[in-house]
Amino acid sequence: MKFILSVLLFLAIPTIYAQNTLKGQLTDSQTSEPIGYVNVYLPQLEKGTYTDENGFFELKNMPSGNYKIVYSIIGYETQSQTVSIPVETVLSIKLMPTAIEMEAVIISTPFHKLQSENVMKVEHETVADLQRNGATTLAQGITSIPGVESITTGASIGKPVIRGLSSNRVLVYTQGVRLENQQFGSEHGLGISDTGIESVEVIKGPASLLYGSDALGGVLYLNPEKFAQQNTATGDVNGTYFSNTQGYKAGAGYKSSGEKFKMLFRGSLTEHADYNTENYRVTNTRFREQDFKAGLGYQSTQFKTEFRYNVNNSKLGIPEEIGVQNTEKAPLLPYQEITNHVFSSKSTVFFDNSSLEINLGYIYNDRREFEDEHHHHEDEEHEHEHEHEHDDHADEDHDEEESHDEHNEEDLHPALQMKLKTFNYDVKYHLPTLGKFETIVGVQGMHQTNTNYGEELLIPNATVNDFGVLATSHIHFDKVDVQLGARYDNRKISVENGIDRDFNSFNGAIGFKTDITKNITARLNLATGFRAPNLAELTSDGVHHGSNRYEIGNSELDNEQNFQTDLALEYKSEHLELFVNGFYNVVNDYIYLSPNGTVIDGAAAYDYVQNDAKLYGGEIGFHLHPHPLDWLHFESSFETVTGKQNNGLYLPLIPANSINNTIRVEYDTNWFQNGYAFVKLQSTFKQSNVGYFETPTDGYNLLSAGLGGTIQVFKNDLTISVSGNNLTDKSYINHLSRLKNDGIFNIGRNFIIGLNYSI
Template sequence: MKLFLNTLLLLAITNIYSQNTIHGTVTDANTNEKLEFVNIYFPELEKGTITDENGKFNIENLSPGNYNILFSMMGYKTQSFPITVPSTNEIKIELMPSAIEMESIIVSTPFHKLQSENVMKVEQRSIKDLKANGAVTLADGITNIAGVESVTTGLSIGKPVIRGLSSNRVLVYTQGVRLENQQFGDEHGLGVNDAGIESVEVIKGPASLLYGSDALGGVLYLNPERFANNNISSGDFSGNYYSNTQGYSTNAGYKSSENNFKFLFRGSLAEHADYKTEDYRVTNTRFREQDFKAGLGYQNNVFKTEFRYNVNNSKLGIPEEIGEQSTNKTPLLPYQNITNHVFSSKSTLFFGDSKLDVNLGFIYNDRKEFEEHHHEENEDEEEDEVLEAALHMKLKTANYDVKYNLAKLGKFETIVGVQGMNQVNSNYGEEQLIPDATTNDVGVLAMTHIHFEKADVQLGARFDNRNIDVSNSINKTFNSFNGAFGIKTNLVNNITARVNLATGFRAPNLSELTSDGTHEGTNRYEIGNNDLKSEQNFQTDLALEFKNEHVELFANGFYNKINNYIFISPNGEFIDENPVFIYLQDDANLYGGEFGFHLHPHPLDWLHIESSFEMVTGKQANDVFLPLIPANSLTNIIRLEFEKPWIKSGYAFIKLRTTFKQTNISAFETNTDGYTLLSAGLGGSFTLFKNELSVTVSGSNLTNKTYINHLSRLKPDGIFNMGRNINLGFTYSL
């Protein structure tokens, strides 16, 4: 028996410390030429490398198991290849040249990591592309994604809108954990800076199966920048200048990986003056933002873990009316001072053909709002008083996400998991928008992916419980059972169809349940309703795609039925000279979609012509239109891509975006006129002092059009959106 136990122990130690390695060669499928700088990546292991000048690659210290390995390179079709580790065979991959853009890796979904193989429709855009299009902030950048808009208060405050749903109906994930920062408020933005974020993914429609309550309308998933490949160190710094706000943003970062350890850090600073229209500057839209991100990772044969930290401090002016005309960057009263801390850890334990993922997060949101005080006291006392926040709220959120990926059984891949959250809201200021309260969530889920010969099927179920305990007041519990079913198949050659059916839910938030006071930002007296029920929805999505070497066509349609939709409405009364608004419920329906094409004609593969149309309509059951529904829009882009001996990844584009008149409005909205905005830009990479320098120049609203977006909270005051802006940017890699 002792000999037997010692043998087992020796085998276990050998398995843990053995150096599992794969190696191979990548060539061009047409010319058999060895390809250099091909990206090779294991999404499950978050580990990769690039090929050398002979097209060869080698990856060591791999956990045993079955994985998909991805091969990608600009100008070639991305390929996914199944592999079993350990493997002694040399891998030989032939990549097919393609004018279609290189496919990105999808992080937010649990099974396939290429969108072409995914059952769910996920939109992804890199931050680099969004910045190249002239985006000033992250909230501004996401509006370049089809089906995504933003409810804005000036330039600094933006809330994502996915197919007409926003606020607590859209869940935001950052660093792999759900971001909680008082998003119920009209003037509460994302609280995340784009520095240190690699890409943005959008899941449209109910994602409660994967993420629980508040994912009723969809998920905005922010992917942090990757760690460096093994035994590589790199650094970079960048800067951007914005002519309209005479503002700037800068960031610098460094990352390194050696043996089993890796780390990174990045800091950034941005300052902007009031944005300018053709006729005036919009007073107090100025803001300052500081951000720092850091990460530390460790990985061996059977275990990997990473810890990330992000602190963001933003001082944001809250515009009220057109007043002082200056280019000062220090916000006037009223303004917000927000500090947001995000701690997260992601760990994976590998058991050969199965694995355990454990994600933990803690978010500490410290929100202060300062405003004018009107007391008949001397100036010194007033100045001291202004330093005290009128509104001071702290939100502390701890969450966990544990998923076990079972060993693949024939055609079945299965995940079971448990997710939960503990959230404490506390007030410290003289004013109180929502009371002190504690929220607890717990949910259990199971999800299966079935690989048939001609189709992929995905289905799952989930049960959630949410308890909201308001101090010295109500205690409410909400339960929900949800499910999802999806299928992807090729109807005929080059035509892919996806059908997804899913339910979702959202428990009413504290503001909807307990409000009782004047909301300064909207100049209305709000009264909550503690009898509100959970919103429950059922959505049908149909996505069709045609793709060949030179043409891509897509049509995405959806119908979303929401029971017990919560909305706010005036009741005709006044308190303290402010109109009274109360929270009500009614069934609602939203429907629409996104449609478009991408043409890159042979032999002009460097020319790209893109066009897309997006629309959404939202109505209550009584045919009254829902508020804050974005207007229909049409976007046309002509883009050129080129390579020269002196420039890499060169590009130039012209974009014309037409937003149509919005007449489908709620009872307390007004019609919004349509408008067309012209944008253009160019850029590329050069070698400077043996390192790469990337330069971008872009211009938005080049005709200096005066317009108002329907989702602007400054619309009731007739205040225009931003005028012409020229953005100059650079990134220098060390």
């Protein structure tokens, strides 16, 4: 409370600011010709513009202080510099031509640097690139990032896996706040649409220093789309068709920014039928998703703020066995209906050489599950079945489905309904730069309540309170950059049945980045992380229908605590990039399910127990764009992870080793801009190192291809993309598919056609 009062008093102090203007010109370093349409962006201020045809830019109403400016455009090396505002002269910036892709500013780490300047290795991918590769959902799209996979239940439900760690060990951030949507459930996905998401960042390893509990294994950070550039307005409509599921996604968006105020709106509707394999459709993998995002922002010389809202409603079929064979899109029983509301505000107060950042979030999650035994019109069902009895089995299945669909809204009551309400806060003070030191101190916290309304009780009513305090510094030496920090966290869990637990943890991290030679960069990061046991692990006492297990919680579980060493080497020249990443992760008191040899309510009983574990592996790859064929790209990456308990048993849900090889071309013509085409072969190896109750899976190869680009239609841009996945219609089972125990294949051949028209 004293801290909050101090902050309020601090904000109340009147400060006088000058109305500063920043001007500059960008030119080619080799020809000295001006470069037009360069993106000029200040990540700390979230403010930017484009250069005009003569390479000039101008930004008004700039606060005093030291700020990083990033200059980026296709065909030139991304460059950054720190300027001290006010600047009396016009900046002169020279960009170096290159065939290497543009670098992005990393938002998930606190100092907002380019990846080449970052001490911690962070993976960054734009959602547009993930979609061009044919991703059906966001959970599927992130699997193209080395070291990242997804535990799936059909096509709609996916949970991120980072280097073998998943569930509550991976923290998800959206709109700048931590996403809390009952992710402890195994039959529960992200609950976030890729609509309105600009890019994805992945921290592979303990990030508890920055984010607290549940970041033991890493962070999936979703960056929302930026507001329009100052004094501009843009809009677009888009649509995508998926041949395999006869599905579609349609959406539209608009955004506008003035001198101080800005706004954006975006909505989408997605529907898919059951996905198809070579021999059958996988019954009840159908789903429907509605998503709406909105944002309002204000920016003045000394203050900026933005408010964002996202509502996502999904109806997701839960597959159990192969049955009904049709292309209807309304889910059958059992199915989930999940509504997720995310409110967030992000504000910054700028002082002469420092700033105060305040992020607030409120997440309201309503999860309902419907099952057969909770149908309240059984007599009507029997009458319906007799009236429409047919000899043909497919027709019987179809009538059964129509009966279910007919009663979904009016006649069904949820077997399970839980509402999770979460308020979280994140306050950071960026201290004035002292010589070589950039330093941030802050507090973070969360208040969460879980309440049951359905007939079944999966997770009891409970309250969770988090509080954490942290400090981190980035130190710039002549040849080495160092980042270090420490943090303390406390989590209190109070359960209605009388369980009250306190969990505490100190964590720290230190990292080093140095250029061994002009072309070789090395990064070494050492970090600890922790995770408090979740409500399911502490309190479960019942049959989990999704996995057909009777799960028994353990109220005496301790924190999971880990220590990871991560080494990354990169070689980068004008036409070749190489990377080698290795990690060794020791996890003390790893929590997992173990069968106890009994059967309860017809299901095998499993206890939540703990044992020390270790995970190790890494990623290796290269990117070649040979001279003079800068438009031709060869990319290859290999990833591996092994997870074992100290008793010698393998950990469950560890992804199989895989290799991805891609040939890609990029080109422009007079009428076709930003053109591309690619062919990709994904080779996944056999996974025999399985957990105690897992089954092994065979290896397989998947072939994909695609092309696209932008044309002018009525003086506006129309972007077209066409791609095909699993072109050979291979029948395969991914090791992280929760349908593998029933021998159900993953999705077959799928062609995707996408259109986006800018207005």
